[in-house]
Amino acid sequence: MRARVRSLRPAWVLASLLALHVAGCATPPPASDPDALADFKQTNDPLEPTNRVFYKINDVLDRFLLRPAAIAYRDVVPEPVRTGVHNVLGNLGTPVQLGNDMLEGKPRRAGDTTMRFVINTTFGVLGIFDVAKGWGYPDHDADFGMTLASWGVHPGPFLYLPVLGPTDPRDVFGFGVDVVADPWFWVGKGAVVSDLGYAKWGLSALDARSRLLGSLSAIKKTALDPYATFRSLYRQHRRSQIEEMENDNRATIPVWYPQPKPAQ
């Protein structure tokens, strides 16, 4: 059952990408208006009309499905349990995170991730409690989109995809790699495993959406053009994640070796 869904998912992404190409593209402003042309290039959203259609579809899905579910989740499930769920999901993601830390060439981050996995799986009772954070191993973001960025891959034009939401070609590809690279993707078969798989996807969606309840409604309330606002926010957020990763140049020097002073 789950295997079929798995094989369907990439096909679906492909199909939507094809649809993007067939459907309308934004017309660039004439060369006689250099300011507008510069804006157009900077926005780098040639598929804007199509993207806006998907934005509307996602917005409806969110309004009638995801958001109500997230509100129910927030209101019914007590806060400590939600935090525990969030931590367990994060802990399940550490193998992929570790792989990306290493591919990004960030040994200290890889060390943090390993220690987090070891500590939180044991002392943190299968990842329910984030003990490692208090012990000096804070969490950080790592995914294959960021890894590609660290290799110099540009994000490309903006994309807004069904279900996935705001993204770009680099991050869509990265998302696919992360899904396939996840050991849980390959673990066993059978009803229990596939049910657990669905539960993980569903909980991840609820967890992520419930943590954004306040900010998303505030953005929709305060933006004149929510689509453009999300586009800007997505890019800024990715850039800051990547910048933070690239600036994390903590030295890996054994404790017994003379330590250089950390650059402030």
Place this chain on the structure above:
Amino acid sequence: MTIGPQSPSGIRNPNLPNETAAAETARTDTTPPETITRPHMLHRRSLLSLATGAALAAGLEPARADSTTQSATAFVTKTGSALVAVVNGAGSAQDKRQKLTSIIDQTVDVDGVAKFCLGRFWRQASPDQQQRYIKTFHQVLVSNITAKLGEYQGVRFNVNRAVPNGEQVQVDTTVLRPNQPPTDVQWVIGSPSSDPKIVDVVAEGTSLRLTQRSDYASYLSHNSDNINALIAAMQHQVEANQANG
């Protein structure tokens, strides 16, 4: 920012002007600090004298940078406490909005932010449009901040560190709201020592004024660059938010 006797940047450039030193320590700087001479490659005595010289030469400059970052930190602490007091305090929505307005008037460089958000259209706007735009922007700012802060009770915040960046100082804070993950919020403070004003607020790496600017730019490009239409939409938005409380 500290340039101590053993600090690599102190050894490397005792004579650099303060601005360069500040830029070097700023987080956005990408120059790898690996060009420094490794301490263990020098004789201990020469290292010592170098370090002392560096400390003496740099002695006055960090003091000035420290006072700048300190005044920026103090400003953010004061402003943040005032905001938190209003948000957490009792009083009607009307009451809170009034208090927030006065805080914003005193602490935000509203005109500067407004101009930034209009981007290239500022130059195209007539003086009358500019005036109406700034007035409306002011209302939008208050209404947006009320919308963002209003829902929360029990907000707390920690001031972490301050980093000078050119003429401005970035002050890092962590905002803690009940039932929400902690949020990293960076305040960009202009002219910190003379007349500190908030120039930008960066939440989780997303700049408020940059986001606002792209929102307006997109609205204008879909409304044939009509600034009057933008002002009308802004006014409409303020009214809608006020109607919702």
